[in-house]
């Protein structure tokens with residue numbers, strides 16, 4: 522059995538919150554550059570140029586990439602041969618969020634859903650736990666802004682609707698979202714599981730690198746098909762028109778009930794802020 526200190530989790534989470542909000546990942550930057558080269562429209566090119574300039578400024582000044590620094594979402598894998606001393610993992614993650622969002626001057630967006638009173642420190646974090654073999658703790662963090670999250674949807678399709686039904690629903694949702702989720706977006710699609718589980722896997726799919734390829738060639742083909750269809754919508758960067766409405770489509774599948782076809786579409790904006798750490 523391996524032991525780690527809760528304090529190390531707090532510090533690692535605080536560092537991740539600040540770094541992810543100020544440093545655009547290299548795969549997202551590369552997609553902006555490819556999209557800029559591929560666009561014909563002057564306004565689309567200019568928006569992408571400004572997004573790259575914004576990323577450079579954020580890196581240089583250590584100011585956030587976007588004023589909406591999101592709810593703090595975590596996917597955590599805890600090794601079954603690991604113990605934590607000095608506190609529990611959930612409290613340590615919340616303390617890390619409090620520290621990171623406080624010391625990094627990141628906007629606190631968490632509030633009571635009815636009174637709308639701000640919790641003051643961006644907690645509670647949204648944490649998804651998995652127990653895995655081994656003695657490591659893997660923490661993935663994502664800053665989830667309101668604009669993109671508001672455009673996300675879950676539905677229960679009839680099984681007979683199949684891939685064509687899935688594709689139609691996703692295209693309609695992204696068309697309806699228009700400029701609201703700050704395109705170009707990344708679209709996470711969860712197919713299967715249950716109502717709630719489809720949403721969870723759709724969100725987790727957003728943690729994949731934008732330049733990766735799904736290990737199942739058939740799903741990789743579907744991701745490509747959907748990405749091409751979404752980019753034909755013409756919404757373009759920040760909704761000003763163009764060929765780049767989405768940067769990538771990521772599909773996650775799980776077995777589901779014979780009577781159901783759960784489908785979740787989780788939209789992430791161009792400000793794709795995420796980090797992972799292993800302790």
Ligand code: SF4
Pocket residue numbers: 587588589590591665666667668669701702703790791792
């Ligand atoms: S959707 Fe993303 S880029 Fe747009 S305001 Fe929200 S966090 Fe910022």
